[in-house]
Amino acid sequence: MDLEETRLPGIGLRHDFVTAQGRRVGVVSQRSGARELVIYDPLDPDACQAVITLTGQEGEVLAELLGAPRVVERLARLREQIEGISTEGLLVAEDSPFAGRSLGDAAIRTRTGASVVAVFRGGELIASPRPDFVFQAGDRVVVVGTEDGVHAVAGLLADG
Amino acid sequence: MHVHVATFFVELGAVLFGLGMLGRLAGRLGLSPIPLYLLAGLAFGSGGLLPLGAPEGFLTTGSQVGVILLLLLLGLEYSAEELVGNLRQQAPAGLLDLLLNGTPGLVFALLMGWPPVAALAMFGITAISSSGIISKVLTDLGRLGNRETPTVLSVLVIEDLAMAVYLPVLTSVIAASGAWVATRSVLIALAVLGVVLLVALRWGQQVTRVVSGGSDEVVLLRVLGVALLVAGAAEAVHVSAAVGSFLLGIALSGELAHRVQGLLGPLRDLFAAVFFVFFGLSTDPGQLPSALLLALGLAVVGVATKVATGWVAARRAGVGPGGRLRAGAALVARGEFSIIIVGLLTGPVHDLIAPTVAAYVLLMAVVGPLAPRLADPLARRLVVRAQARAASSAPGSASAPASTPASTAASSPGVHPDVIRTGRQDR
Numbered sequence: 373m374d375l376e377e378t379r380l381p382g383i384g385l386r387h388d389f390v391t392a393q394g395r396r397v398g399v400v401s402q403r404s405g406a407r408e409l410v411i412y413d414p415l416d417p418d419a420c421q422a423v424i425t426l427t428g429q430e431g432e433v434l435a436e437l438l439g440a441p442r443v444v445e446r447l448a449r450l451r452e453q454i455e456g457i458s459t460e461g462l463l464v465a466e467d468s469p470f471a472g473r474s475l476g477d478a479a480i481r482t483r484t485g486a487s488v489v490a491v492f493r494g495g496e497l498i499a500s501p502r503p504d505f506v507f508q509a510g511d512r513v514v515v516v517g518t519e520d521g522v523h524a525v526a527g528l529l530a531d532g
Numbered sequence: 533m534h535v536h537v538a539t540f541f542v543e544l545g546a547v548l549f550g551l552g553m554l555g556r557l558a559g560r561l562g563l564s565p566i567p568l569y570l571l572a573g574l575a576f577g578s579g580g581l582l583p584l585g586a587p588e589g590f591l592t593t594g595s596q597v598g599v600i601l602l603l604l605l606l607g608l609e610y611s612a613e614e615l616v617g618n619l620r621q622q623a624p625a626g627l628l629d630l631l632l633n634g635t636p637g638l639v640f641a642l643l644m645g646w647p648p649v650a651a652l653a654m655f656g657i658t659a660i661s662s663s664g665i666i667s668k669v670l671t672d673l674g675r676l677g678n679r680e681t682p683t684v685l686s687v688l689v690i691e692d693l694a695m696a697v698y699l700p701v702l703t704s705v706i707a708a709s710g711a712w713v714a715t716r717s718v719l720i721a722l723a724v725l726g727v728v729l730l731v732a733l734r735w736g737q738q739v740t741r742v743v744s745g746g747s748d749e750v751v752l753l754r755v756l757g758v759a760l761l762v763a764g765a766a767e768a769v770h771v772s773a774a775v776g777s778f779l780l781g782i783a784l785s786g787e788l789a790h791r792v793q794g795l796l797g798p799l800r801d802l803f804a805a806v807f808f809v810f811f812g813l814s815t816d817p818g819q820l821p822s823a824l825l826l827a828l829g830l831a832v833v834g835v836a837t838k839v840a841t842g843w844v845a846a847r848r849a850g851v852g853p854g855g856r857l858r859a860g861a862a863l864v865a866r867g868e869f870s871i872i873i874v875g876l877l878t879g880p881v882h883d884l885i886a887p888t889v890a891a892y893v894l895l896m897a898v899v900g901p902l903a904p905r906l907a908d909p910l911a912r913r914l915v916v917r918a919q920a921r922a923a924s925s926a927p928g929s930a931s932a933p934a935s936t937p938a939s940t941a942a943s944s945p946g947v948h949p950d951v952i953r954t955g956r957q958d959r
Binding site for chain 1: 614682685689919
């Protein structure tokens, strides 16, 4: 299966491929987080026959229904494999002192020994965030460390 | 004094509320609000239907802020890498676009006997499509997934980049008197531009760090502050405030750019509306009838040359005849840039220029969103004809299912240069 990736300057990315039955299907990922599921016209392969606009959340649900392996589930499996390592997806609440502040400010690894490996935001995964990454309320922060360490991060995100 | 403040608020309030209603009307009709804002400006100006005096001071400053915000947010949409990458791949199509569409304006101005500065301005006015209108129309019509769309967007990127070079050249030519002074200030402007672009490419991260972090309020104030500072500094060396803020937008990248777009978007919309009204205000509506015929001629040529541009650019990318026509029709809209350019022409260059451009943009901002819709049935006919021709030239494939063209298009030699084949396997 050939997956084609095309940049749409100023808008986002488009991925498309031809199914075994000869239909071309694509997904337009807009920077705003919105997704468009497009089905190409069999008569005119350059045009879309149907366009279905999905919010970030709807896109996530559809992906799940189509059976995409979810990162969190895989992390859960990883946790079972390695004893002594704990992984948790922690929510940055509205009233968290770190909403609007950077990862560097929080100094999580120095203070707890646990590492932030990824952040889920609006259905998107931001892997290995850098120190200048700014937390927003509603982010789900994936943390890996000892059980105590992960627990300490939860406290840190809640109370500072 | 008290009475003055009262009339100021009432008049300004009436103008803004009126614009809001016009914008809603435009949305209902599926048109761009720009022509309606221009008409509102013409109506409120001296000699118009409903002359307003008081808010002029606010509108003057507001319109300048509007230009800065328009260009800042435009710059934010692109990263420096994206611009350079596009330049490499789409340079021939972009060059064709600028020559094919700029030349009619240039020739027109010279035929009218307008001075060379005006001719240079007319080149830009007819060449530049409105990326704002076009990306909105493509989204509204559900054409983001179409295979000609990357070509259309790439042409727009090249145009925006060309503007970054063109605007400082134009402003320094306008400011200078005499050939030698003009050449010198153009060279200075281009040198400054080069340095700023280099900074954006090399040290974009550091520039971003200066303004990132903190609450929304703090980021908003810092970004707006830096934008005005940069715009002012650029204006001081005759590189035009607009270009300064465009380059700042390019330098800001990643997560911050995303955030700033959300914060400044509504502010941009407000001040951009003020900008269009102000341009209408400063145009003499009495000149409009005589300018309309000239503008109509320019518009007819402008539609034809843009359609030709889109056709050629899409063919280069291996798109079929239907998509080529759609690409051309999508590119027709002109708008904010044409008005920004004519707004730079300070002083009395020629009475007819501003009304002609106003009428031209009025026409093109209305025709622009309509053209892709009108071209659609025609594009469909082209597709059917191409199918019939393909079927008759290859008799063996006449009974093949209709689903094969998708794969033939993908394997055609001219696949769009932006396409990266990943060939990912199922995991």
